[in-house]
Amino acid sequence: MSAAAELSKADDRELVSFRVGGQDFCVDIMSVREIRGWTPATVLPHAPSYILGVINLRGAVVPIVDLAARMGLEPIRPDARHVIVICVVDNQTVGFLVDAVSDILSVKRSLIQPTPAVSSDVTRAFFEGVIAIDQRMLRLIDIEAVLPPIAARQERA
Amino acid sequence: MLTILAIDDSRTIREMLRETLRNAGFDVHVAVDGLDGLEKLHDIAPDVIITDINMPRLDGFGVIEAVRAGTSHAALPILVLTTESAPDLKERARKSGATGWIVKPFDDAKLVSAIKRIAAH
Amino acid sequence: MSSSIDIRQTFFQECEELLEALDDGLNALAAASEDGSVDSETVNAVFRAVHSIKGGAAAFGLESLVRFAHQFETALDAMRSGKLVATPDIVRVFLRSADYLADLIASARDEVPPTSSAGPDLMERLAQLVPSNGARMPAQPAPATPAPTTVSDADDLGFQPLALAFDFAPEPASPAGFTIRFAATKQLYGNGNDPVHMFRALAELGALESLADSSALPPLDQMDWATPYLTWELVLQTSESQHSVHEIFEFVDGLCSLEIRELQADAEPDRDQMIAEAADFSTPTPTVTDRPPAEPAASGPARAASGKSAAQSAGQKGSVRVDLELVDRLINIVGELVINQAVLAQCVQDAGIGAQSDVGAGLDEFRNLARELQENVMAIRAQSVKPLFQRMARIVREASDIAGKTVDFVTEGDAVEVDKTVIERLVDPLTHIIRNAVDHGLESAAARQTAGKPAAGRICLSAAHRSGRVLIEVSDDGAGINRPKVRQIAIDKGLIAADAVLTDSEIDKLLFLPGFSTAPKVTDLSGRGVGMDVVRSAIQSLGGRVNISSTPGKGTTMSISLPLTLAVLDGMVVDVAGQTMVVPITAIIETLRPAASDIHPVAGAGKVVAVREKFVPIIDLAETFGHRPTSPDYSNMVLLLVESGQNERWALAVDRIHDQRQVVIKGLESNYGHVPGVAAATILGDGKIALIIDPDETAQRKRPQAAFAPALMTEEV
Numbered sequence: 002m003s004a005a006a007e008l009s010k011a012d013d014r015e016l017v018s019f020r021v022g023g024q025d026f027c028v029d030i031m032s033v034r035e036i037r038g039w040t041p042a043t044v045l046p047h048a049p050s051y052i053l054g055v056i057n058l059r060g061a062v063v064p065i066v067d068l069a070a071r072m073g074l075e076p077i078r079p080d081a082r083h084v085i086v087i088c089v090v091d092n093q094t095v096g097f098l099v100d101a102v103s104d105i106l107s108v109k110r111s112l113i114q115p116t117p118a119v120s121s122d123v124t125r126a127f128f129e130g131v132i133a134i135d136q137r138m139l140r141l142i143d144i145e146a147v148l149p150p151i152a153a154r155q156e157r158a
Numbered sequence: 159m160l161t162i163l164a165i166d167d168s169r170t171i172r173e174m175l176r177e178t179l180r181n182a183g184f185d186v187h188v189a190v191d192g193l194d195g196l197e198k199l200h201d202i203a204p205d206v207i208i209t210d211i212n213m214p215r216l217d218g219f220g221v222i223e224a225v226r227a228g229t230s231h232a233a234l235p236i237l238v239l240t241t242e243s244a245p246d247l248k249e250r251a252r253k254s255g256a257t258g259w260i261v262k263p264f265d266d267a268k269l270v271s272a273i274k275r276i277a278a279h
Numbered sequence: 280m281s282s283s284i285d286i287r288q289t290f291f292q293e294c295e296e297l298l299e300a301l302d303d304g305l306n307a308l309a310a311a312s313e314d315g316s317v318d319s320e321t322v323n324a325v326f327r328a329v330h331s332i333k334g335g336a337a338a339f340g341l342e343s344l345v346r347f348a349h350q351f352e353t354a355l356d357a358m359r360s361g362k363l364v365a366t367p368d369i370v371r372v373f374l375r376s377a378d379y380l381a382d383l384i385a386s387a388r389d390e391v392p393p394t395s396s397a398g399p400d401l402m403e404r405l406a407q408l409v410p411s412n413g414a415r416m417p418a419q420p421a422p423a424t425p426a427p428t429t430v431s432d433a434d435d436l437g438f439q440p441l442a443l444a445f446d447f448a449p450e451p452a453s454p455a456g457f458t459i460r461f462a463a464t465k466q467l468y469g470n471g472n473d474p475v476h477m478f479r480a481l482a483e484l485g486a487l488e489s490l491a492d493s494s495a496l497p498p499l500d501q502m503d504w505a506t507p508y509l510t511w512e513l514v515l516q517t518s519e520s521q522h523s524v525h526e527i528f529e530f531v532d533g534l535c536s537l538e539i540r541e542l543q544a545d546a547e548p549d550r551d552q553m554i555a556e557a558a559d560f561s562t563p564t565p566t567v568t569d570r571p572p573a574e575p576a577a578s579g580p581a582r583a584a585s586g587k588s589a590a591q592s593a594g595q596k597g598s599v600r601v602d603l604e605l606v607d608r609l610i611n612i613v614g615e616l617v618i619n620q621a622v623l624a625q626c627v628q629d630a631g632i633g634a635q636s637d638v639g640a641g642l643d644e645f646r647n648l649a650r651e652l653q654e655n656v657m658a659i660r661a662q663s664v665k666p667l668f669q670r671m672a673r674i675v676r677e678a679s680d681i682a683g684k685t686v687d688f689v690t691e692g693d694a695v696e697v698d699k700t701v702i703e704r705l706v707d708p709l710t711h712i713i714r715n716a717v718d719h720g721l722e723s724a725a726a727r728q729t730a731g732k733p734a735a736g737r738i739c740l741s742a743a744h745r746s747g748r749v750l751i752e753v754s755d756d757g758a759g760i761n762r763p764k765v766r767q768i769a770i771d772k773g774l775i776a777a778d779a780v781l782t783d784s785e786i787d788k789l790l791f792l793p794g795f796s797t798a799p800k801v802t803d804l805s806g807r808g809v810g811m812d813v814v815r816s817a818i819q820s821l822g823g824r825v826n827i828s829s830t831p832g833k834g835t836t837m838s839i840s841l842p843l844t845l846a847v848l849d850g851m852v853v854d855v856a857g858q859t860m861v862v863p864i865t866a867i868i869e870t871l872r873p874a875a876s877d878i879h880p881v882a883g884a885g886k887v888v889a890v891r892e893k894f895v896p897i898i899d900l901a902e903t904f905g906h907r908p909t910s911p912d913y914s915n916m917v918l919l920l921v922e923s924g925q926n927e928r929w930a931l932a933v934d935r936i937h938d939q940r941q942v943v944i945k946g947l948e949s950n951y952g953h954v955p956g957v958a959a960a961t962i963l964g965d966g967k968i969a970l971i972i973d974p975d976e977t978a979q980r981k982r983p984q985a986a987f988a989p990a991l992m993t994e995e996v
Contacts, residue, residue: 043968044858045947046904047955055951055960055968060615062960062968064951094950149951167327170290170335177286212330214323226469235471241334248532257471258530263338275480275527276472 013107016132018139019086019099022074026099026140027106027132032088036102039083052149053079053098058087064149065096071147073124090144097147108132113141160277161185163204165195165221166239167213171262175208175269182270192216196224199231206277207236208260219254226255235276239264290335291388295666298384301328301377302669305370312365319359325373326355332380341387344380347398351376354408362410372404375680378673395677456485456516456542457524463507467534474511480527485517514542603699606659610846613649613656614943620649621964650941657846661696664742664751667705668693671713671740678717685724685735686717692742697749700845701821705751708817708825712753712837713738715811720755720835730832732756748865749843754836760829762786768795787827791815819975822848822863822958850942850961850971851919853933856906859969861942861961862931866974868920870936875914888918888930895920899932903956903977921974929978944971 017036018027042054042065051070055062065085070076077083077098085096113130127146132139162184164175172188179186187202189195191213199207207225211218222236235257251259257276260269304325311317333348355373357363379397386393459481463474481487492510496502515524521539528537624642632638668690679686697705721727721736728734737756742749762783769775769789781789789795790811818825823841842848842865850861851870877889878897887894897918902909918930942961945968947954958973 041967043960043970044906045951045954045970046906046957052951055947057962057966057968060611060618060945060962062945062947062950062962092949168331168334169293170286170331170338173286173289174338212327214327233468233471235473241330241337252466252470252534255470262334263340271480271526272530274476274483275530276476278476278479 012109012111014110014113015105015107016139016141017086017102018104018106019084019102021072021099022069022077024072024074024140025103025137026068026072026142028086028088028097028142028144030105032090032144034087034089034094037085037087039079039081039085039098041079049149050076056085056096058094058096061094063087063094063096065098066147066149068097068099068147072127088144090148093148095148106134108134108139116140159183159185160205160273161187161202162206162208162273163187163189163195163198163202164208165189165192165213165218166208166210167191168210171210171239174264178264178266178269179273182266182273184273192218192221192224195221199225203231204234206273207234208239208273209236210239219250222251222255237272237276287339290339291384293335294332294384294388297328297332298377298381299666299669301325301380302672304328305374305377306672308365309367309370309374312367312370317365322355322359322365326352326359329355329380332384336387339387343393343398344383344387347376347380347383347402350402350405351380354405357409363408369408372401372408374676376401376405378676381673455518456514457521458540458542459513459515459524460510460536460538461513461528462510462536463531464534465506467531468505468507470530470534472531472534477527477531478511478513481513481515481524484519484523484527485515487516488514516542601659603660606656609656610653610660613653614846617649617653617941617943618962618964618966620645622966625964653847657698657843658696660699660846661843662699662702663694663696664702665693667702667709668740668742670706671709674710674713675717675738678714682717683723684717684721686721687735687737689737689739690741691739695742695744695749697742697841697843698845701749701841701843704817704821705839705841708814708839709740709751709753711811711814713740716753716755716757716835716837720757722758726758730758744843745840749841751839751841752836754834756834759831759833759835760787760790760827762831765789784828787829790827791825821845822865824975845944847941847943848971849939851939852937852942852963852969853900853917853919854935854937855904855933856901858904858906859937859963859967860900860904860933861969861971862919862921862933862974863958863971864939866921868922868928871918871920871930873914873918875912878913886913888913890920890928890930893928895928895930897930897932898978900972900977901932901934921978927978929974931972931974931977942969942971 015030016027017030017033018025020026040056042056044054045052045064048054051067053065053067055064057063067077067079077100079098082101084099084102086099086102087094087096089095113132115130116125116128117131118125127143129141129143132141162179164172164179164186165188166172166175167190172190176186176188187198187204189198192209193216195207195209196216207221209218209221216224218238222238225231225234225236236255238251238256238259239262240251240259241262248259258272260272304321307321308317308325311321329348329352333345333352336344336348351373354363354376358365358369363369375397379393379395379401382393382395383398461474463472467474478487478489490512492512493508495510496508502508517524521541524539528535528539531537620642624646627638627642628634634640634643672688672690675686675688716738717736721738722730722732724734727736739752739754741752741754744750765786766775766781766789769786769792770777770779772795774789774792774795775781791814792810792812795810795812815825818839818841821841822845823839826838826840827835828838829835849864851864851867852859852861854860871888871890873888878886879889879894880886881896886897888897889895897913899909899913901907913932916932916934917936918932920928920930922928942963944958945960945962947957947960954970956973956977958971958976960968960970963969
């Protein structure tokens, strides 16, 4: 985003909201590349339980994270009704499996509240904050924090 | 627009010539050695040739002699590129029929002004 | 500005090529110097390479590079002109100079100091090679001159330096202008000059009036069309210096009679004298001035660049240079095409359309074309190993210098082509192997002579295609691996039990264990904190294997087997507990359907299968990858017999073999990371992803307890 655009939008954030395990979450629209239906993934050995495997996204091998499992909720049993939100952060492409995408909304920065201290520190690190909208609570996910750690990269560095 | 055929076996020098001459508004073609230059001469029909001296297959003097001995481009202005400016170089270049010379590493402005002194622009 | 950076990159790229040509030429020269069959074109080519490096370096103001290249070039020029005879000793100095030149280029490119300190010594040696009485030689070598580009050029022309007379030296303060008398000679036109262009250039300096004196024109019937008869009188009103005016006539100096006077002066020049001067242009008249020689290098490369030089020039072999990224994109797209073809074929099959139908035949043709296209696109990335081998020749020279050993370095199969990335990633492991061969492989000259061998050791580096892979071998004719010593070191380091029973080949493989080094003290050469284990893992990460074999007293050979490309591989598509996986065919020795009686448990630690009286440990892939608990019965499964880089064998148990096919390799690393036991992924005909197994890593991780000795020693990190 250009500096000027940044300035004019400084007060607003565009977010994509979705439902996972009966709760509302959202991510910054800047990191969302596309939204697609569920396709069966190829299982990765020795992977954490929240990694469902990898799918073929137009020739790229993209890992799929069960966002529910990642958040400590009941793992999703994926079927055709589920949706994958493809995100790109730092050139790493990852798909997040969610129950359904709800909306795209524009939220004033000032409305983003710090994450309440109810959850464990680990889980809390997944969120940038929470937003109250229409008597719902939207949990704003910090994509980088929920990305699966790239083990080999750290090993090889 | 002036069309220039630049002959040099060094890719670096070729690219420098190409860039400098393009920026000066010339139409630039390059050849990688003397023979290549002579082969392209007919198709390109340049207004000026710029040639290196020391090249494989056919050197710069060979290019000049061949051009001057031919019929269609005998009076073509030819600039010689050399790494040194020295009086007897000029003599030798001149005796072989060179129109002028440019000393490498060349200065962009000097190169362009040298071309203007030998060709219509 | 970016374009100048582009050209700088071009220069360093070109330097690589020139260094290659230089090495080629010097090696040919080295061979020819032995029997005195030096041919002048070889010397010329070597000279040209150094000359071009110097020329480019001067353009970028790389002074130390220019200075050394100049000295080198001067010595080569002496050889070119027959003043210096190519002896093996002299060629050795040239080879070392070429190495140093390469070092200087790398240092200029990376903007770091040169790693070698050989410069001053080589400069002196090169200077000594040049006959001091040679009148053709520049009066002063470069070091004495502050600006390197002003040194006399010994290449283009032989000449004696002449003092230049500048008779306009102190410039009078801003004259009002000049009167110029100018008469051309025939030669002026013959050389392609035309007064009209010069006059136009003059007009750019100020207001110009010109008057043609046609009094010398003969009657029409006596006129020679090629002889100029006109004399011009020009009045230029300008504030420019006389030097600027002279500069315009620079090229015709001596081809014309020219007189330039300040506007105030109105002395009439003697017409007859002018004509006389014009008749003999080869004797410059005293009134004709010259411009100063070349500017110092500092002002030379002040290149005001703008715009982008996009076009690439044609190379000498009729090749084009292509951005690697473009090639990789092409390879990816072609990979997609191949996958797409497979998807289509599957759809057609699922739709119940037979292979005999037109659609089936068309798809077959499609597959063949896609495959052919893919092979050709892959070939774009292929490069000959020659530059790599030349680099190794430099390593040998450097290493043998330090070790004080004389080494004959021989290469074979320089023209063998391998994927560019494979070549790049081979540099480090191969450097290490070569250094090892010089340092540890070869004995000292004295020891060699005692053993009845020639004093000079021999190292051979070869490349060859072997059944779809590239085999690279480094062999020396040294003493071979000192097995008792290796064994003792392994025991001392606690790598093996003191009473371990090892075969010769197992002892040799100890060298690949992490941290192993046979040198009693870490030498300057091979030490450097890396062991052969690093070499092995580097090769393995390329999908390669490394092997060692040695004969006491005769020498050691390291063999590296590599895939031709990192983009595709031939795989066996198998079913592992419902998951489709791919095993690289190169790893598979054979497939077995074992009888229940061939399979034996080894206590509680796993099972082995008897293959021609040898017991091979079984690795159950489904269990290894966590798809299900270990299978109670392997007799209804298929075993893939694989061999690791260390000649160890395992049997990989899979449920079923589907197919054999070439698959496009897709990395997992960028989006996910390394998966243990998995080399990469691929996309199958149905669009699903299948994992490609890394048999070696799988075996390392799942090493059955029953494996033989070396297996016990490898410590997994």
